[in-house]
Amino acid sequence: MELLEIEDKLVYQKDGHFVGHIDYHEEEDSSVYINYFQIYKEYQTFGLGSEMLKEMISYFRENGFKTIKLEAIPMESSMSITTLISFYMKNGFDYMFRGTNYLKLDLNIESFR
Numbered sequence: 001m002e003l004l005e006i007e008d009k010l011v012y013q014k015d016g017h018f019v020g021h022i023d024y025h026e027e028e029d030s031s032v033y034i035n036y037f038q039i040y041k042e043y044q045t046f047g048l049g050s051e052m053l054k055e056m057i058s059y060f061r062e063n064g065f066k067t068i069k070l071e072a073i074p075m076e077s078s079m080s081i082t083t084l085i086s087f088y089m090k091n092g093f094d095y096m097f098r099g100t101n102y103l104k105l106d107l108n109i110e111s112f113r
């Protein structure tokens with residue numbers, strides 16, 4: 001498993017295959033904002049999304065960030081907003097806000113272990 005930084009993306013690689021990526025940008029107050037997070041279709045539901053989030057949190061911690069902000073929009077009808085909320089909360093995020101078709105969640109890197 002390897003997390004690679006390519007331009008403004010973090011790409012996750014397993015056994016020589018790209019399995020997913022994160023688009024992000026840096027914000028004020030040592031926070032980072034996740035615009036988009038995806039595990040590619042054929043690699044979903046094998047635990048890679050959870051693994052990649054853990055790697056991502058370590059990566060941002062090592063780079064001095066304190067907070068991860070995430071806006072999530074379910075991209076496929078198979079994954080409901082409720083499922084997405086439990087996915088991110090299981091991975092350490094705090095649920096902040098739910099709009100009609102999107103979510104906002106935050107993760108405090110310093111208090112996450």
Ligand SMILES: CC(C)(COP(=O)(O)OP(=O)(O)OC[C@H]1O[C@@H](n2cnc3c(N)ncnc32)[C@H](O)[C@@H]1OP(=O)(O)O)[C@@H](O)C(=O)NCCC(=O)NCCS
Pocket residue numbers: 035036037038039040043044045046047048049050051071072073074075076078079080083084087
């Ligand atoms: C959301 C996403 C990143 C999860 O990645 P993943 O590798 O499939 O996640 P995991 O295998 O770690 O699974 C996490 C949990 O979500 C569940 N899950 C994953 N995909 C699911 C789906 N399509 N429908 C229902 N449940 C799903 C898994 O069963 C698992 O639950 P469990 O731990 O209770 O067994 C991935 O499905 C994805 O990229 N989806 C399309 C893009 C998207 O919607 N991105 C999120 C908004 S930015």
